[in-house]
Amino acid sequence: MGLFDGLARWLGIKKKEANVLVVGLDNSGKTTIINHFKSEEYKNHDIVPTIGFQVEKFKTKSLSFTAFDMSGQGRYRDLWQAYYRECHGVIFVIDSSDKLRIVVAKDELDALLKHPEVQRKRIPILFFANKMDLRDAVSSVKCSQLMELENIRDKAWHICASNAITGDGLDEGIQWLTDQLKDVLVKK
Amino acid sequence: MSAAETRSGSTEEKSDKWLDAYRDPVASLYTFTQCITLADIQADGDWKLIIADLGTGMFNMKLKVYKGTNLMSENTIIDLPTGVVTFYMDLNEPRTPAIAVASGPYIYIYKNLRPYFKFTLPQIEVNAVEEDLWNQMKESSLNVYVLREMLEGMRADGTPLTVRSLRFLQLQDGADMVAFAEMYKNTPLKKQTVITCLGTMKKSMAEEDAISCLIIGTESKCIYVLDPEAFTVLATMPLPIVPVFLSVTGMFDVEYRIVASCRNGCIYTLKRGTTDTEKSFIELNSQPVGLERIGKTIYVGCMDETLQCFTSKGKKLWTVQVPASITTIEVLDYKTKGFKAVLVALSNCEVHLYKEKYLVDIIKTDSVVTGMRFGRFGREEGALIMTTRGGGLIIKILKRNVVFEERDLTGGPPAAQNVKLNIPKKTKLFVDQTMRERENAVAMHRTFQRDLYLLRLRAAREYAKALDKSMNPISSDPTEPLKLAAQVQGIGPVFKMTVNLQNTSLSQASVNLLITFDFDDKLYNFKKTYIPVPMLVPGLNYAFETFIECLSDKGVSDNVKVYVLKEGKNIPIITGVISMPVSETLVVV
Numbered sequence: 001m002g003l004f005d006g007l008a009r010w011l012g013i014k015k016k017e018a019n020v021l022v023v024g025l026d027n028s029g030k031t032t033i034i035n036h037f038k039s040e041e042y043k044n045h046d047i048v049p050t051i052g053f054q055v056e057k058f059k060t061k062s063l064s065f066t067a068f069d070m071s072g073q074g075r076y077r078d079l080w081q082a083y084y085r086e087c088h089g090v091i092f093v094i095d096s097s098d099k100l101r102i103v104v105a106k107d108e109l110d111a112l113l114k115h116p117e118v119q120r121k122r123i124p125i126l127f128f129a130n131k132m133d134l135r136d137a138v139s140s141v142k143c144s145q146l147m148e149l150e151n152i153r154d155k156a157w158h159i160c161a162s163n164a165i166t167g168d169g170l171d172e173g174i175q176w177l178t179d180q181l182k183d184v185l186v187k188k
Numbered sequence: 189m190s191a192a193e194t195r196s197g198s199t200e201e202k203s204d205k206w207l208d209a210y211r212d213p214v215a216s217l218y219t220f221t222q223c224i225t226l227a228d229i230q231a232d233g234d235w236k237l238i239i240a241d242l243g244t245g246m247f248n249m250k251l252k253v254y255k256g257t258n259l260m261s262e263n264t265i266i267d268l269p270t271g272v273v274t275f276y277m278d279l280n281e282p283r284t285p286a287i288a289v290a291s292g293p294y295i296y297i298y299k300n301l302r303p304y305f306k307f308t309l310p311q312i313e314v315n316a317v318e319e320d321l322w323n324q325m326k327e328s329s330l331n332v333y334v335l336r337e338m339l340e341g342m343r344a345d346g347t348p349l350t351v352r353s354l355r356f357l358q359l360q361d362g363a364d365m366v367a368f369a370e371m372y373k374n375t376p377l378k379k380q381t382v383i384t385c386l387g388t389m390k391k392s393m394a395e396e397d398a399i400s401c402l403i404i405g406t407e408s409k410c411i412y413v414l415d416p417e418a419f420t421v422l423a424t425m426p427l428p429i430v431p432v433f434l435s436v437t438g439m440f441d442v443e444y445r446i447v448a449s450c451r452n453g454c455i456y457t458l459k460r461g462t463t464d465t466e467k468s469f470i471e472l473n474s475q476p477v478g479l480e481r482i483g484k485t486i487y488v489g490c491m492d493e494t495l496q497c498f499t500s501k502g503k504k505l506w507t508v509q510v511p512a513s514i515t516t517i518e519v520l521d522y523k524t525k526g527f528k529a530v531l532v533a534l535s536n537c538e539v540h541l542y543k544e545k546y547l548v549d550i551i552k553t554d555s556v557v558t559g560m561r562f563g564r565f566g567r568e569e570g571a572l573i574m575t576t577r578g579g580g581l582i583i584k585i586l587k588r589n590v591v592f593e594e595r596d597l598t599g600g601p602p603a604a605q606n607v608k609l610n611i612p613k614k615t616k617l618f619v620d621q622t623m624r625e626r627e628n629a630v631a632m633h634r635t636f637q638r639d640l641y642l643l644r645l646r647a648a649r650e651y652a653k654a655l656d657k658s659m660n661p662i663s664s665d666p667t668e669p670l671k672l673a674a675q676v677q678g679i680g681p682v683f684k685m686t687v688n689l690q691n692t693s694l695s696q697a698s699v700n701l702l703i704t705f706d707f708d709d710k711l712y713n714f715k716k717t718y719i720p721v722p723m724l725v726p727g728l729n730y731a732f733e734t735f736i737e738c739l740s741d742k743g744v745s746d747n748v749k750v751y752v753l754k755e756g757k758n759i760p761i762i763t764g765v766i767s768m769p770v771s772e773t774l775v776v777v
Contacts, residue, residue: 025567026567027233027567074524074569074588075524077588078589097256098256098566098567099210099256099257099258100209100210100256100257100565100566100568100571100583100585101209101566101567101568101585103207103208103209103585104207104209104568104585104588107207107587107588108588136256136258
């Protein structure tokens, strides 16, 4: 890292960069969550189902994020693993109102955790129990129970209930992820 | 009950092909495969589960709609439902399909989960005599007992009666009969049929959301095609017997095929423009319990614990014996992988998955599955809905990357059977010979027969001669039952001959016998040419020996005959012919 970069970072002009992978089943709200963090001028007003994946950039106070917004549709889920190598953190979005498919989300999470690229790395995983505003949504505690998150022992994880449309709970989650990522990036 | 609680209570082992999405053993659903369907009834991409619940079988019949695992709406049905389908009846946006529930002689149509229309099947003509009887009843010129007797007579003749008459015949008490007749005699007599099965068929377009006709099978041995917009009967197709399961493909305005399995254990195929149902049908050797179609093959689950497969032309392809009786069958059509198979629910709490005739997967459940539906549910493509005999609801989801072994290891002919043998080409000689045989078959057969007779005659003659001269080693004389066996030992020029004699009678001893030999005295020299035989005790083996010297050194040999004679008789009792071995030349050292 050059001297100039270090100086710029110290002054707060250039921020550290982090790649995060945003995954989850289709219709869980991944793109809407990313949309929330984008600055006002770049915001999308109508969210359509993502095809393949999209790369979005956004900044928080101390980090600059590059988010790989993956498509959650069944036929694109095999794409996820291609990005495991480059990512520093994972955001896993769960539709907490879709009780039927939580088991599918769990299956995909298990596959993610078993992948060798993920296993050998120390990456924080942030879970959003999204759509908490809906009537038949389950609580974040119940959600983590259904996903059997307590069995994840070698990764830092955090779950927070969210509502991507209003933005409730999103900042709290990203704050946790930022703290975790800073640790990871410093140690590198 | 939440999914977590039920899942932890589950005892079954984890399958590598199915995810357990939901399990509620006390959902109190009483339904069958025909009464379960999946559809996007709100056009929001979230497919709902629609179940017509038979309640107790008498009361509490309900049309239930599930959104995910939650019950979204409930509508009371008046009579027992026999089938539920969803279909698009108009071109209005948003594209919401209507739900059709068959019940009694009616089809109830629901749109946006609200009752929308009730269609009544056309009435059947009432038997004139029966109508006349009830008319007389109305005019009070008839006694209830007379009416009962007349109706009973008609029923015995096999005349189909109206529901009113049948109910009347069930009454035992005189007062009840009078009350019943009084109550109903003034209302006109109607005869209605009952719907047995329900299906849908696209009208003129093949799109997923194109307008569909309803196909109705009835107790009056008819199949009706209903127009979805005007609710008029577009076509009526008579069948020889009551249909119970329908499988429909094609489009009404273009070309279609309705396969109906019937109560007589036959499967009839109806095509556009054909009226003759008698011509093409499959006769099953057992009653069908389910009928499904994949492409051009028809799968039938039968009561004799078999799954049978036929071509659409009615040719049987194969039969698979299943380990228990079949409760219902359903097609698994996983479109994203292009995988099609048949799910067979069995009475031993298992669901078997057959890809063609190969068993590829077994799902174990904790109760007997009576209703199944595979399809899109919620946002998930491969969901399997199962209802159990105990009223439970089980939902399983097919894993995204599932791979089914298309062939199981057991069964089937060995590979060697399919290897083609290298058969040489037919030679000219072979062809000529074949031609000759074909042309002269009769003459050849006659020649063969003549030769065979000659051979038999000759054999018979020789046998008679042998008997005559006692030329055989077992005595044919009943007074002297003897067996002779002779053997020659040695390499020459001196041989040793052993003659074994045995009396084969049970109790009679043989006396006054002697052994002598017939030989060429230029070739052989016998040491003893005459052996007197002592009394032969029955059953014992006697051995007599003599040495033979071969006189020739030219390497020739001859036959030697052994005679067993009785004193005072010139015909031998038995004769043994021994062919002598070639003698080794005498080596003088």
